[in-house]
Amino acid sequence: MPPALRLATPADAAACAVMHAECWREAYGPYADPALLAERLADTEGWLAAWTRHLTEGPPRVLAEHDGEIVGFSVVGPGRHPGDATQELYAIYTRQAWWGTGLGQELWDAVRPDEPCSLWVLEDNERAQGFYRRNGFVADGARDFYDGLGTWEIRMVRP
Template identity: 35%
Template sequence: MTADDCEAVAGIRTRGWQHAYRGLVPQPYLDGLDAGADAERHRARLADGDGTVVNLVAEADGGELAGWAAFGPYRDGDVRTEDAELYALYLPPERIGQGVARTLLTEVTHRCAAADHPRIRLWVLGGNARARRFYERAGFGADGAEESFEVDGVVVPEVRYTKELTGRP
């Protein structure tokens, strides 16, 4: 991902949230997501980043961005582990089911294995059945860790998924 991709990635992320989290996150929050502000945050993170977060984009024919993933070191408060974390994986709704997410996740998995991370972790909304099935088909499993965050006064539960990378993908 380059700074030139930030607008498209922000649009993908915003539309992805609005589609995937409908009914799970308050609708006024989803309706208020601002792709322009999100693009600025992406630009700032790229400019200020230390290289530990990797942003990948998938391109469709003609160069249009078809998906985005971000990964890096697992975040557990101030504790650093040798594990990797998939921070984000979003597609435009019309790209769901076309193999784009699988391609991005495969690339993330290969890169994490090549960097000798023992496992990849990610957080998924507990009620996001489609995403949970996708990760389960890719070899991830809920590991028992749960947490939640609050959006506009509504508690949104998340479940942590883990995939062991021993033996490499």
């Protein structure tokens, strides 16, 4: 049975914090500075605080749940950086076991805005960039160093 999609609630904060950190470990391990990534992943209180804040103050987050376990999420909100589109894909993650299953596409479809949208993705993450290109995003030349992971990221936009 495929994962079910639903809106996150504040009661999901702890499970989402654990899932999100695991997604970072799986997705960013090959690209991030190992020490910086380990430091970020070790901050379990920070992950929980961020999820608690996002679920009470931020835009709605769509969760993917399978057999009672949160296995992915997506969220779109207003563009946050100069040059970003009207809307920004803040995050879309699935656990590695779900890569290539179509779950990422379902999560994107659940939050895809009608307005122009931008996102930031690690420059070396070709797998993620391929997904975004298949969904109409193109790199616009903007590039920034992500201090928190010690790696470069690029902006992609979808008109």
